[in-house]
């Protein structure tokens with residue numbers, strides 16, 4: 331029988347933020363050749379697919395999410411030939427590669443916008459969203475831009491007296507997808523990269539490519555929220571169907587993973603359409619969830635409730651380049667609970683380990699953000715070194731590859747990379763953790779190998795178990811194969827009885843600990859008690 335399951339339903343994705351992954355030329359900024367040099371490490375880890383954040387030509391106002399040429403590599407990151415070599419080597423190593431596609435806005439230095447701003451009669455004027463000045467000089471509506479919540483999503487072009495729309499920075503004017511030229515140009519961008527062999531796209535703020543043509547004010551009760559988190563209009567769905575047809579016409583199950591940054595899981599689910607829009611959409615509520623069993627249970631219920639009826643496949647993500655890393659977030663939870671700093675450091679790694687078990691065993695496609703496999707915390711950024719308009723530098727710190735003074739980033743003159751390293755890089759670095767079989771890096775590797783090995787984890791049915799407060803438990807089953815995952819979110823050991831595991835016999839009898847987040851009892855019969863902050867995967 332031919333397996334018709336598309337690869338992206340079972341793959342584990344790894345997000346690379348190229349600036350901070352690995353630097354091949356000593357300029358302090360990571361690059362494509364740096365990624366290529368570390369493919370073996372990702373294969374060793376057991377990753378299936380890479381998502382590369384933008385490496386296109388850009389003035390870097392938003393570090394590459396402001397694109398000035400969609401079909402070229404910024405010299406900082408290398409050349410198109412470097413890209414071709416990277417993708418060839420990745421494919422040879424069995425890795426898929428998806429790239430970021432930023433269709434909602436360009437850079438203000440993109441030739442289209444440079445032309446558009448040259449005058450109201452220019453060929454590309456209508457490719458962007460312009461509105462006349464209002465009598466009182468205020469912006470055309472009350473939309474708020476992302477990052478600086480006091481800033482309107484509009485900038486006045488003094489020359490023409492008209493305003494242009496930008497849901498993000500002033501240097502990121504929104505394209506007008508009502509304009510046929512924009513649609514065909516952005517479709518051409520997709521074809522350009524598909525023809526070069528990419529396995530798909532991560533589509534940036536994809537829910538924003540359709541806008542209400544009347545551009546009405548946001549309701550006053552949500553008027554402080556960036557409009558990009560509110561924009562949800564029907565026309566976008568037709569645009570996604572067209573994108574889906576274009577991508578699906580290529581062989582090899584290419585995939586579009588959408589960033590639909592809306593606040594409700596129900597709303598996000600609609601962007602899967604009837605299996606004819608996005609293949610996958612990021613599921614962000616777990617990324618914002620507190621480290622509490624009940625919070626996670628609610629996220630899971632909401633995900634299953636919204637996606638299952640549509641036959642839509644979930645995704646799971648703990649961290650990315652836009653938010654504090656999860657270990658940092660769980661540290662903050664601890665600080666709220668009044669733990670001392672030493673306890674917190676130990677516990678936040680234990681929580682990050684338990685979270686990794688969730689990420690890899692829930693039903694859906696997991697996305698790992700570079701460095702979480704090292705248990706990295708956000709870097710502390712001294713005020714003089716902050717560079718991101720959205721305050722996201724901490725989670726974008728360079729990966730420490732080794733314990734040397736430059737951590738594998740040998741910059742001429744000892745200047746160091748573009749951002750400071752994360753805390754404890756002398757001991758918490760790739761080389762040190764790879765040498766230590768008890769490290770979180772090895773836990774990730776064991777988890778990925780278990781997933782690869784166990785069909786119940788990749789595509790088994792999902793069922794929540796009845797567990798005591800503070801513990802989340804679920805079963806994954808396919809045919810006669812059954813795995814149970816138990817996660818203790820509390821600082822105390824918890825004993826489970828046979829009611830809590832749903833088994834007919836007392837607590838986990840006959841089940842073996844295939845994997846535990848702290849390495850304890852692996853391979854032994856499950857004793858019926860979970861340690862503090864411990865997660866286990868049990869099998870018969």
Ligand code: GLC
Nearest residue numbers: 392395432498534535651652
């Ligand atoms: C997405 C990206 C973010 C970027 C924004 C504007 O949210 O993840 O990094 O700043 O879009 O492109």
